[in-house]
Amino acid sequence: MSSGGFSPLQGMSDIAPPEVGLWQRVESVARSLFPLYGFEEIRTPILERTPVFTRAIGEGTDVVQKEMYTFDDRGGRQVSLRPEGTAGVIRALCELGPDFAEARVFYIGPMFRAERPQAGRKRQFHQIGVEALGAPSPAADAECIAMQMHLVEQWGLGGAVLHVHTRGVAADQAAVRAGLIEAVRPHLGALCEECRRRHETHPLRILDCKNPGCRAVVDTLPPVMSFMAPESRAYLDEVVARLGALGVPAQVDPRLIRGLDYYEHTIWEITHAALGAQDALAGGGRYRIDLDGRAVEGVGFAMGVERVIMALMGAGVKVEDYRGRPDLWLVAVGDRAREENLALAQQLRRRGAAVGLDTSGRSVKAQMRAANRRGAPWVAVRGDDELAAGRCQLKDMAAGAEQSVTVGELIARFAKA
């Protein structure tokens, strides 16, 4: 049911139980895996001065031109909600100085793009990303990709496919552009209207057009890499070879392109069949970002958490399995037991046990039902008789069997600390 005039903005969602449990698992698996590769967490502001993004991502990109949430703050500064993580993280690392020239960091948090929502696309969405600074090195790229595939594996997500390609260096990009424009020119008539229009402006876009006519033309074109310098092709070959040595199968995909300007050399994408039209689970690449005259080089990736969750659910994961369960549930018969149970619950919780109880004085039956609903494996029932004896009835909910235990025994049994 909607909450009237207070419903969330378009493309903004609440993440609540039970699915939030799956989110927590996805995040905690990432948090414990990245340190194995020497990556530490960094948390940067969600709001930045607009040029931080426009300069790094590229003035002409769609993300900057039509998808950023940009406005003037109270001091009249032009600010934007971050549309991706890399630009802000690089900005932050620069502020930290030269010690961070070889920084390895990861981040987890919300990003914002004012697009029309659809499957796997929100206006506020969430990314898990990493950045590894350093000069171009096929080994560094392969290590980064291998870590990412390791993470996918740790999530238990089968069926993810890694596609790799290269953008080459800046000189290659100009050569690719010019070469592609010439190669496509004889086939202009076979292209869709959209591709004809962008032939001169965004020739790379023709490569990933979904129109069948355009795909047929693209299949006849020389590979993009043929326009690049031999060194650039060798770089990609080396990345693929290193991945192979690490047991990570990579598929070189000549149609793969990336929309952000800062990419250079290796680019990649991980897709998953369970996702529908937006089938990219993650994207990454090597980049070179100029900030205030200094060039920062590095490699990194971003994974869409919403899409990871979708893929996991598509693979049969049930969110209910990730809901927290109490270790014990306390049931009270009468007002005195109800008061005593609250104190007992507190005592147990201080010693690390997850304890549930009903404080509203409902019937025993209703309290038992609540315990069952929350999946409590054990229930302790106390009334006046048990209070007087310092005992309680401990019930095994799966077996249905009940035994009388002292309160001391109960605490010893459920205390974890």
Next chain:
RNA sequence: GUGGAUGUAGCUCAGUUGGCAGAGCGCCAGAUUGUGGCUCUGGUUGUCGCGGGUUCGAGCCCCGUCAUCCACCCCA
């Protein structure tokens, strides 16, 4: 930004040519005075997304608006 579909109970959804607002599940209670799940019985739940219009009468028709879903563009 463009195109299509949808919006009715907590959830999933019926609702005929415009004529009393429905089902299943859930929830609550009882069968069982202090014991859950299974069964049976009874009960509860509505701004029909919101705002206008047409009509004797609108959940249904018309206009607007908000949101959701799907696709395009683009991206994670």
